[in-house]
Every structure is written in structure tokens, then in C-alpha cells.
Amino acid sequence: MNGIHDMGGLHGFGLVVQEKNEPVFHSHWESRIFCITQVLDTKEIWNLDEHRHEIELMNAADYITAGYYGRWLFAMERLLARKDILRSEEVQRRVDELHGGVSPLSPPDSSSRGWPLRDESKVRWGAWRHEQTVQPRFSVGDSVRVRNIHPEGHTRVTAYARGKVGVVDRVNAEPWVFPDTRAHYRGENTQAVYGVRIAATELWGPQAETNTWVFIDLSEDHLEPV
Amino acid sequence: MDNHSSNEKPWQAVRTEAVESLLVELGVIDSARVDEIVRHYEEKVGPKGGARVVAKAWTDQEFKKRLLADGLAACAELGLGGPETEKLHVVENTASVHNAVVCTLCSCYPWPILGVPPAWYKSSAYRSRMVREPRKLLTEMGLPLDPSVEIRVWDSVSEIRYLVLPERPEGTESFTEEQLADLVTRDAMIGVAKVTV
Numbered sequence: 087m088n089g090i091h092d093m094g095g096l097h098g099f100g101l102v103v104q105e106k107n108e109p110v111f112h113s114h115w116e117s118r119i120f121c122i123t124q125v126l127d128t129k130e131i132w133n134l135d136e137h138r139h140e141i142e143l144m145n146a147a148d149y150i151t152a153g154y155y156g157r158w159l160f161a162m163e164r165l166l167a168r169k170d171i172l173r174s175e176e177v178q179r180r181v182d183e184l185h186g187g188v189s190p191l192s193p194p195d196s197s198s199r200g201w202p203l204r205d206e207s208k209v210r211w212g213a214w215r216h217e218q219t220v221q222p223r224f225s226v227g228d229s230v231r232v233r234n235i236h237p238e239g240h241t242r243v244t245a246y247a248r249g250k251v252g253v254v255d256r257v258n259a260e261p262w263v264f265p266d267t268r269a270h271y272r273g274e275n276t277q278a279v280y281g282v283r284i285a286a287t288e289l290w291g292p293q294a295e296t297n298t299w300v301f302i303d304l305s306e307d308h309l310e311p312v
Numbered sequence: 313m314d315n316h317s318s319n320e321k322p323w324q325a326v327r328t329e330a331v332e333s334l335l336v337e338l339g340v341i342d343s344a345r346v347d348e349i350v351r352h353y354e355e356k357v358g359p360k361g362g363a364r365v366v367a368k369a370w371t372d373q374e375f376k377k378r379l380l381a382d383g384l385a386a387c388a389e390l391g392l393g394g395p396e397t398e399k400l401h402v403v404e405n406t407a408s409v410h411n412a413v414v415c416t417l418c419s420c421y422p423w424p425i426l427g428v429p430p431a432w433y434k435s436s437a438y439r440s441r442m443v444r445e446p447r448k449l450l451t452e453m454g455l456p457l458d459p460s461v462e463i464r465v466w467d468s469v470s471e472i473r474y475l476v477l478p479e480r481p482e483g484t485e486s487f488t489e490e491q492l493a494d495l496v497t498r499d500a501m502i503g504v505a506k507v508t509v
Contacts, residue, residue, distance in 0.1 A: 298446060
């Protein structure tokens with residue numbers, strides 16, 4: 087989807103501010119969200135791509151103001167609600183009770199829910215499938231054009247690269263899961279991923295900096311021969 | 313503005329507490345496991361791991377060859393590896409080529425090798441500008457590069473992660489591997505700084 091998350095090339099965000107002696111986490115809740123997500127990642131509840139897509143579905147203004155871990159919190163709540171593992175009313179009730187200092191806290195609803203997962207709901211993690219093989223269509227040195235597509239769902243083809251021509255610099259010939267379809271449970275469609283070298287002038291025209299190249303990793307389905 | 317402590321909202325802390333406590337009560341997660349992972353990122357994983365890799369590559373040509381051929385396998389020799397990095401490409405800086413890493417779509421980063429990324433790496437400013445005006449941005453970040461130096465920006469939007477192998481600074485010929493590792497910074501391994509003595 088064409089959203090605010092696809093930031094490559096945008097203007098207006100100002101200076102990059104570097105913090106001296108930055109802590110690993112700035113606050114307790116950030117460390118919890120990051121690490122709860124990593125635990126949930128091992129529970130076969132969701133896949134990597136639907137997690138990223140859930141973040142992309144945030145309202146654009148919220149995306150900017152929530153910050154990195156705020157986006158993860160949003161995605162966690164929404165995915166757990168979507169899978170009927172934790173309902174948004176339950177979370178809101180708990181939030182209200184915590185704010186109000188209520189004791190004892192109301193327990194989660196006793197009605198049946200999507201947890202424990204049924205076998206058919208279990209999701210496989212991993213970015214590539216070691217038991218498969220793929221035959222890459224392109225080779226190092228091939229000229230390729232990034233397909234000019236604007237899918238409404240999840241995609242990893244960046245807007246700034248679409249329609250641009252580059253050269254294959256690296257072939258990652260492992261069977262990589264195709265995020266664009268896995269995010270929506272439309273199949274894994276394993277395929278090679280290519281490191282494509284694109285000249286800054288091709289991407290940015292007269293505003294390009296000299297002697298500069300961008301290398302982008304793109305799935306085979308995002309490329310066409312020139 | 314994003315990703316800074318100044319932007320911290322207490323409501324996010326309360327929501328986090330609400331979600332975590334409910335998940336524990338439902339038996340979905342175990343808080344002790346979450347604690348363990350927090351400690352892992354706060355104490356065990358971080359740029360020091362990557363710095364060991366770089367220092368070894370500077371002092372051991374055979375290791376460097378293996379590192380450039382298969383980054384993850386070479387890092388595993390030093391006991392480094394884990395979630396969110398299933399393939400690692402190591403890109404080498406030289407006098408004529410400078411590499412830098414970004415993820416314009418979300419903030420992908422080699423967690424097992426460098427730990428949790430700094431806030432600036434995840435900022436809108438870095439993600440938007442690094443692919444469009446890396447020379448200007450690197451200059452602002454304290455790394456002006458001669459126009460004759462080719463810049464290669466790696467937009468790591470797939471599942472391959474990147475580590476920059478910085479140039480070994482002059483005057484370090486007599487340094488031990490440990491002394492070299494102490495010089496290597498996180499920023500140099502992302503490609504927004506050089507290693508200096």
C-alpha cells in the first residue's frame with residue numbers, strides 16, 4: 087500500500103538527531119513491548135509480514151506520533167483482537183481499571199476464544215524455506231526494471247524504486263517467502279531475492295547526488311527484464 | 313520527533329501493562345520469559361558483538377574472507393546469531409567506496425549482531441533522507457566524504473541484513489584484537505561514521 091511508512095525520498099522530516107549515550111530502551115514499556123512481541127513471534131499466532139502490514143494500516147498521523155514502539159503496541163493489540171485472542175474491550179476495561187486503581191482487577195472474559203490456537207490456525211514463522219529450492223530467473227549483471235505496481239495490500243517494493251532500472255548485483259537464491267502474499271494468507275510463493283543496484287540519477291533525476299548508488303533487495307516478482 | 317523519550321506517553325505504558333497482564337492471565341505468555349529477553353537485549357547483545365566481528369576481520373584474513381562470503385556463518389563462529397537475521401551480507405568500506413545501511417520501510421536491522429537499533433536509525437528523517445541525499449546527511453552527521461568516494465546505500469527492505477565492515481584506522485598496527493574491538497562503534501558498522509583512534 088502507498089502509505090506513510092514508505093518513507094524513502096520524502097521531504098520535510100528535518101535533521102537526524104543523535105542522542106549521546108543512548109540507553110537500549112528509553113522506558114520500561116518500550117522494553118516490554120519489544121520483548122513481548124518477540125515472545126508472541128514464537129507462538130505461531132501471526133507471521134512477520136502481517137505484523138508489518140498491521141503497522142502500515144495505522145492512521146498516518148498516529149504512525150508519525152506513536153514512535154517505533156508505539157507502532158508495535160498498536161500492531162500487537164490489533165492482531166490479538168483480529169485473532170480473537172485478546173479482545174479490545176478486555177484491554178480497554180483493564181486500562182480503565184489500572185487508571186482508576188481498581189482492585190481486584192476483572193479477569194479476562196470466560197467465553198471461548200482463539201487461544202489456545204487450533205492446529206489449523208497455527209502460522210509458520212521464518213523468512214525462507216530451507217527444504218525448498220528455487221531457480222532464479224535473473225543473474226548478476228542483468229538489467230532489470232522494478233515493476234511499477236501499486237498494490238493496496240502489503241508490499242516490500244518501495245515507491246521510490248518503482249519503474250526504475252538497475253542492475254542485479256547479488257542473487258539471493260534461497261527460497262524466500264514472498265511478503266506481499268504471505269501477509270494476506272495468499273500463499274508463500276517462495277522466490278529468489280535480488281540485490282539491485284540503481285544509480286541515484288535514475289532515482290532522483292537532477293536532484294541526485296554524484297557518485298551515489300542505492301542497492302535495494304527485491305523479490306523476483308517485483309522485477310522485469312529490460 | 314518520533315522515537316524519543318520526550319515523546320513518551322504514559323497511556324502507552326498503561327496499555328502495555330494491561331496487555332501484558334491479560335496475556336499472562338490467559339496463559340499466552342510468561343512474564344519471566346519476557347524479562348529474560350529484556351535482559352538479553354540490555355546486557356548481552358549489542359554493538360560490542362559486531363565490534364568483535366570487525367576486529368577479527370581486520371586481524372585474520374581468512375576470517376574476513378569467510379565473513380564476506382557468508383556473514384551469518386562467520387558471526388556464528390563468534391557465538392553471534394538469533395532472531396531477525398536469517399542472512400547477513402557484510403559490505404566493506406575502502407578508501408574509494410563507502411557503504412551505509414538503512415531500511416526505508418520499517419527499520420530492519422541486524423539485531424543479533426548489533427542489538428537494538430538507536431532511535432535515530434528508526435527516525436523518519438533518517439529513513440526518508442538516507443536514500444535520497446546520503447552525502448548531505450552523512451556530512452550533517454559528522455562524516456563529510458570526498459566526491460570521489462562512491463557511496464553505496466543499502467536499503468534493507470527484504471530479509472537480508474547488512475553490516476558495514478569499516479576501514480581499519482591508521483596507526484593501529486600494533487593493536488591487539490581486543491584493543492581494536494574497543495575502537496569500533498555502532499555508527500561505524502551502520503556506515504554513518506568512521507572508526508578513529
